Amino acid sequence: MGNYMGESIKRREDPRFIQGKGKYVANLHIPNMAHVAILRSPYAHARIRSINTDAAKALDGVIAVYTGQELIDGGVGKLPCGWNVPDIKVPDRWPLMVDRVRHVGDSVVAVVAESPYIAYDALELIEVDYEPLPVVIDARKTTEPGVPLVHDEIPDNISYAWALGNKDETEQAFASAEHVVELELINQRLIPNAMEPRAAVAQWDAYTEEMTLWTTSQNPHPIRLLLSAFTLGIPEQKLRVISPDVGGGFGSKIFHYPEEVIVPWIAREINRPVKWVCSRSESYLTDSHGRDHVTVARLALKKDGTFTGLHVQTWSNQGAYLSTFAPLIPTALYITLLSGLYKIPAIWGEMWGTLTNTVPVDAYRGAGRPEASYLVERLVDIAAQELGMDPVELRRKNFIPADEFPYQTPVAFLYDSGDYHRLFDKALGMFGYDALRESQKAAREQGRLVGIGVAGCIEASGPAPSQVAGALGAAVGFWESAVIRVHPTGKATVLTGSHSHGQGHETTFAQVVADQLGMDINDVEIVHGDTGRVPFGMGTYGSRSGCVGGSALVRAAEKVRAKAIKIAAHQMEAAEEDIVYDRTTGKLHVKGSPAHAKGFAEIAFAAYTAHNLPAGLEPGLEESAFYDPANFTFPNSCHISQVEIDRETGEVHIQHYTAVDDVGNVINPLVVEGQILGGIVQGIGQALTEAAVYDEAGQLLSGSMMDYAVPKAMLFPMFDVDRTVTPSPHNPLGVKGAGEMGTIAATVAIANAVMDALAPLGIRHLEMPLTASKLWHAIQGASGGNGMQATNETPLGGRDEPGDPANWPERQILSD
Template sequence: MTAPLDTAPTGIGAAVRRREDQRFLTGRGTYTDDINRPGQLHAYILRSPHAHARIRSIDTADALQAPGVVAIFTGADMAADKVGSLPCGWLIHNKDGTPMAEPPHPPLVPDVARHVGDQVAVVIAQTRNQAKDAAELILVDYEPLPSVVATAEADAPEAPQVHPQAPGNICYDWHIGDREATEAAFAQAAHVTTLDLVNNRLVPNAMEPRAYIGEYDRATDETTLWTTSQNPHVIRLLMGAFVLGIPEHKLRVVAPDVGGGFGSKIYHYAEEAIVTWAARRLGRPVKWVAERSEAFMSDAHGRDHVTRAQLALDADGHFLGLRVRTTANMGAYLSTFSTSIPTYLYATLLAGQYRTPAIYAEVKAVFTHTVPVDAYRGAGRPEACYLLERLVDMAARETGIDRVELRRRNLIPKEAMPYATPVALTYDSGDFVKNLDDALALADHAGFPARKAASARQGKLRGLGICAYIEACGIAPSNVAGALGARAGLYESAEVRFHPTGSVTVFTGSHSHGQSHETTFAQIVADRLGVPIETVEIVHGDTSKVPMGMGTYGSRSLAVGGSAIAKAMDKVVAKARRIAAHMMEAAEGDIEFKDGRFTVAGTDRSIGIADVALSAYVPHKFPLDELEPGLDEQAFYDPKNFTFPNGTQICEVEIDADTGVTRVVSFIAVDDFGRIINPMVVEGQVHGGVVQGIGQALYENCVYDPESGQLLTGSFMDYCMPRADDVPFMTVKTNEHAPCTHNPLGVKGCGEAGTIGGAACVMNAVVDALSDLGIRHLDMPATPERVWRAIRSARSVPAAAE
């Protein structure tokens, strides 16, 4: 029987309803576009229609005379103001130790446009429509130049150059692992499986487009940016210090409610700098809101790898070595964290859940005339998982070993934890075998042949896909990341303020854009301090209120941000214990704390923490020479290691052989996220992640024309997203048998897990369904046309004859 809402559990482990939903579901959220400042102007960005073109001249005379126009700025104006280049946050070194190529990334390009959608000029007007109309009057004399958009062709000798600072379009040529040991492993292999694959480019498409408002106060010389950002402190640091030269104490960045990010709102974008600079220049607020078609050609894209992978096995099917060579597309410029995605967030995960003694990976990052590529939900880990799990399935077919058995033979046993992989990571905990067994049971794996036969009787091809995934969350620690090229710390901050009346405010450097922080963080506080959850307030997203924090991405919020809150609460309890000891005239060592009350050990004397808080602010009962008034503590948490969520996913698909239409009919996810704070929130996160994995596997694909460099999938008319009726019923199970061993909450992170394994799981099922026709591999997305053509080719029926 369900407990009444007013008496339902609210602490750690309880399925507390999301407190945020009251305002979100009733339309009372405050998003950046809901904010309008007095005297506000509107910006419209004129973008390049060419993938690569020299800008000979820009004539703005007619546009400046258009109704409502206040100003028009170009790259030359920003350069004259000494506006800096948008910075990259991670320096990668080549195999020989030299630094990567790092060409400039101007907010408005002064001379050469390098992708369709590159920022050429900004029109500032009284209304957005006036700015758009005026932009059509700007005459730009472009000299179109040859372009290259295909990842595999970027470093060809004859390829057009994107930047003179990057010869051959090479950003870096990097490697990891032991090459000699890997070559030796391949030399003794009984079997080698080779797979060439493409990890398709994606457009994130959060529900809320990007939006920014810049405002300048001449009286105080203070500047404010309202932004749809996942990490406002990082934006303040990058924009203030490196682009606009504004001291941090004079720059406030506010990220109010944000309608989804999935990684695409981590970065410092050109438009943030443009509106902030323009507002300072004009002395009036300037607002810019992206249209969806504009987002397609200006938001950072995701994935876009071309890879050859080889797996060496002995005669018994044990993995001996893995060899990987990847070309990763950076796009036209280096986005904020782009360089770390195909290196330290991709290649370091190539061991997966398996005991592979030797691994060697080479990653070449290339520039192309396309939108910059950066982290998208999973950020490198889905690419690694897809590669590895497709390779394992193919190896199973080639060796004749059952794919479940092949995985089981090579899974790292829980007794081996902590386990050091050959690619720099050390897994601290996990029971991979149990996750696999649980998933097989939930999926009724033994009953699959009967279901396959039933589908065949309906004229359908049925396939089952398995994926054993692992990810690394909460990039850490800062000193190690710094040694590897990170240009920022990777800690998180928290302040816990106990008010005199017993309520608690938590200031967190993490930012919520759909992850339920206002609920789950409050649960942690209510559980630890023994206060009603209704009395806990979570504050985030405003650099003027919150201590320096690194924001939300990479499933770090709970493991890093929550741990910072836990550390701050420990300080609060420690101080409150001292106050309670004075109040009850007992020794501090005799004071116990549980369920919100301090008790003198062995007695019935106790006092509630709320009463202690009141005394802290009305300090009549303790010596001020020993204790300061107040009950407000701050903490920073820098993790000792990544956390390693892991699990097994199993799905089944049905394919209509006549049309190529693929339908996901079931999806099972068994996950180890460590300690679970709110199971309802976790399940929702898994559901959302799986849908994005399905989207990449079956529907989504960002395509550029190879000749003109034009974006061919620039709207939802051409870029297919999964709809509600494309999503199957999902069974989600979480195992808490292997909590994280190095953070105070024992949590591992869950926000990206569904995506990390989802695409590989679905594609393994698709290929399994097609395997009876002799089809060994199919690149994503498995669209109806692509599947139909593969079936026709396998049946030796020319597609043109159909």
């Protein structure tokens, strides 16, 4: 009973997964089901002159073939953008494009057939007459003369611009700086690669005119809202969206995708259940990508290492259209994090969201925050190098002290809590920093390329509160819902608006509720991911489930306890304030008389028999809460790695890796550690192996798992992972988000280690991914090599280094 908080309870969802009983959308079979396949553009930019579907329609087993115009005529709407900054220009995006395609993979024709094999055969028979158009791929080149417009109505291919901070103070800081570090860098485009490809199944009930859509989404309620209000037009009360077991998301399954419109539309049209399952090759071309920044930054310092100012200019590649939350990522989740763990009195951040002939870019694990951390922590490392300081010493010198929280940064955020010195003390101790620095010296004397990388990172998790989000451009709120339905026998069904796609809410949320009510955890069932069962909820992203969804559960539980106390007081003839609700036993008694206690189940039964309730109290024991947090939470981390680069091959070997994260209080350490471990590997993937690579014609060269290097087990050592705890002061659990911290910190912890290893060769900065080939060339080109040129080829084919910002187009400064 009770006492489940902080316990490493094994996950209750696991038995079905380890026995092959996962309820993924692609596993759903409905009798008489038809199968959809989508014809996608082979060109990055082209006009559609004509489409001939006659041969496809004539193929045996094909039920129907639909073009974009037919969908529009049939009532579908444009895919909306859910985050609108001032003066944003949102390009039109239809579920199937009609007269023009703007990236390889853009959807053009839908086929529905008796089997997926026949549907794919039919795609081969469709003739589309394309007139190829010139393309723009590189975010930095979108405004150059002669560059084609991705959308004719959007000049310069700039969808929006945004800026934040204290501009005048920043300029003064640089005018009076004793040292300035300048850095141009690329945060390369990544492809999320959740192991489960997206899928959708739709079933139309012609009698009741109700639609059920099963979709691989992280947030089924917002999807239902968008379908109802914008794209499909079926009223919300007639539309049920279910996201059952979802095989990973990492952000990519937040967004409203064309197939979520096409599949139910066809199901209604042919009055049959319809299924669509994305192939992996299609997912590379259609799942929203992540990152893709080009940045020019300057850090102003005093000679003693004190930071005095930071100026950042970023070109953020948005792809061909604005994905659902695209404008949020490089604005309110990026520029707002540029203060890092540090006191920087003056910060001015500017960004431009540019359109290109590439797959749309949106949130991917970390979403803006890894880009900020990578930039800040690279700048700090280079500053340490230039000032001849130890990178840890420089960081410590500039930390926000523990006694200055809550801390207001110059870029809008109010950090809730933290103790960065204690965080670093623990990580450095675990890592054995001083000793490893000594052995690094010895290794360097032997000519070995050994590097140590330190990263101190901040995250803003659980976006909030709704009012502020609205002011920043959100079209949605950022609260969460919870219902605790206590049954007459004292068991509970708990409905949460958060969604688990691997996080393990069925376990951790049951821990929270059982703990709050003093129940046996086996008497608590968590239900999520079904708009037909759960009240409107916002889903899971931005590491929000624990701090927002979990807090909503606490609020609902408080109401259940309050009602139980009323009933107990009435039945035990005592005042409410004299009733003790013992959460460790789940029993209620009058103060001083624990022997005469009533169990929670007894109270629940009494609530439903309603034979003996206080006057005016409604029967039943079911409470709901909608929790809108007061602020983000601010997890922070210190990750340290040691790598050695093989001079002969350029390969990076990770020798030691220590991660200490402060994610506040922890509900289930096993689950939190799992999140950190997985995040680290995704972060290292960006540092060493992963990149979406386009050629100059806009073809995605890294368009399969053969070509896009999702990291494998053998790349890694065992990671040494631990925590410090500064509880978040503003949510009832004291928790902070744990889902993205690993990814945010690991990328730069490894990148800094690799650059530290190369420092003796005079190499200052290389762009990620730091592949063996890139490092080998760099080593060869540097002093001591064989005279070959160092290469710093960028991950986007043909992309130049950013030019002089003075030559950039007129900037629209939208906020100071």
